[in-house]
Amino acid sequence: MPRPISATLSLSALSNNLQVIRRFAPHSKVWSVVKANAYGHGVEHVLQGLSSTDGFGLLDFKEAILLRESGWQGPILLLEGFFSPADLEAIDQYGLTTAVHSDWQIDAIKQAKPSAPINVYLKINSGMNRLGFKPEKVEAAWHALKALPQVGEITLMSHFAHADGPEGVEGQMAQILAAGENISGPRSLANSAATLWYPDTHYDWIRPGIILYGASPSGKWRDIADSGLKPVMTLSTEIIGTQQLQAGDRVGYSGRYRASGEQRIGIIACGYADGYPRHAPSGTPVWVDGVMTQTVGTVSMDMIMVDLTPCPQAAIGSKVELWGANLPVDDVATVAGTLGYELLSALAPRVPVTIVE
Ligand SMILES: *Cc1c(COP(=O)(O)O)cnc(C)c1O
Secondary structure (H helix, E strand, O other): OOOOOEEEEEHHHHHHHHHHHHHHOOOOEEEEEOHHHHHOOOHHHHHHHOOOOOEEEEOOHHHHHHHHHOOOOOOEEEOOOOOOOOHHHHHHHOOOEEEEOOHHHHHHHHHOOOOOOEEEEEEEOOOOOOOOEOHHHHHHHHHHHHOOOOEEEEEEEOOOOOOOOOOOOHHHHHHHHHHOOOOOOOEEOOOHHHHHHOHHHOOOEEOOOHHHHOOOOOOOHHHOOOOOOOOOEEEEEEEEEEEEEOOOOEEOHHHOEEOOOOEEEEEEOOOHHHOOOOOOOOOOEEEEOOEEEEEEOOOOOOOEEEEOOOOOOOOOOOEEEEEOOOOOHHHHHHHHOOOHHHHHHOOOOOOOEEEEO
């Protein structure tokens, strides 16, 4: 029998989430963001559940080519643009749309001889200060692109830094509106948080990522609990051993957990080499044999220990859910001091993936 750990992906949850997203932004087309191997779910796996999307957004040429080879003929957007002038050959060959965030990229397009005009997303740096042209440089960049026969449609694009927090999008929206004042054509601004919470940002194309997978852009499950979004990935395993502790017994590496009285614990087949966060402290929620309980001790490479006090019936072979349908990944991430984004996208290659409808 193989090690009992597995990640189950629900294709119906995925297509449900895309429908929910369309209800939030009924007038926009959807770039389903599948970067980072579809946030850990596997690009090749999610394609089926997202077949009714309008396009896919990602960063890696490898993933773009995988989508084409899997039969996807619709739009593909390179969210980070291209990395060297030679990449324009692949952009031409596979019919990719690319972000343009720097002057050197405009020069490179000018030198290129694509077989068909390339659609570009002109990136505005509206305050995040990662990629993009400062608002006052956008018009010049747009005119430079507009003058090139190698360029097809130009869409204005920007990215929000705190659409998931109290600061919102107002300041960045002012920058974006100023940058595009004299520029006609489509816009694409909204990530997941803006898709849910700022309808004024929707425009022509939204770019949701994390909500496709049923986790919260704010890191708090309660913020999306009533939205109709459903977790796509369930990471599960089984109890492979139990121990009866006496008061004072310690558990795991460095003995960081100490039993205060008699306590039964379960040993489960999942560890940080499966993608579970090593920094998750004792007390991180875990769902064991139908009951919510918590971890005890330091997460090891291949095992985690869990408290069986609330589930005395649990035994070797009992089902354990690390996150998923019964335990939102956001709730695990919060206790571990991170976000669902990081946990999902860090799912390790050694975890077998099972697809369910
Ligand atoms: C990752 C990414 C998104 C999606 O972000 P979510 O918060 O997961 O919705 C959208 N746009 C760009 C440019 C991105 O890099």
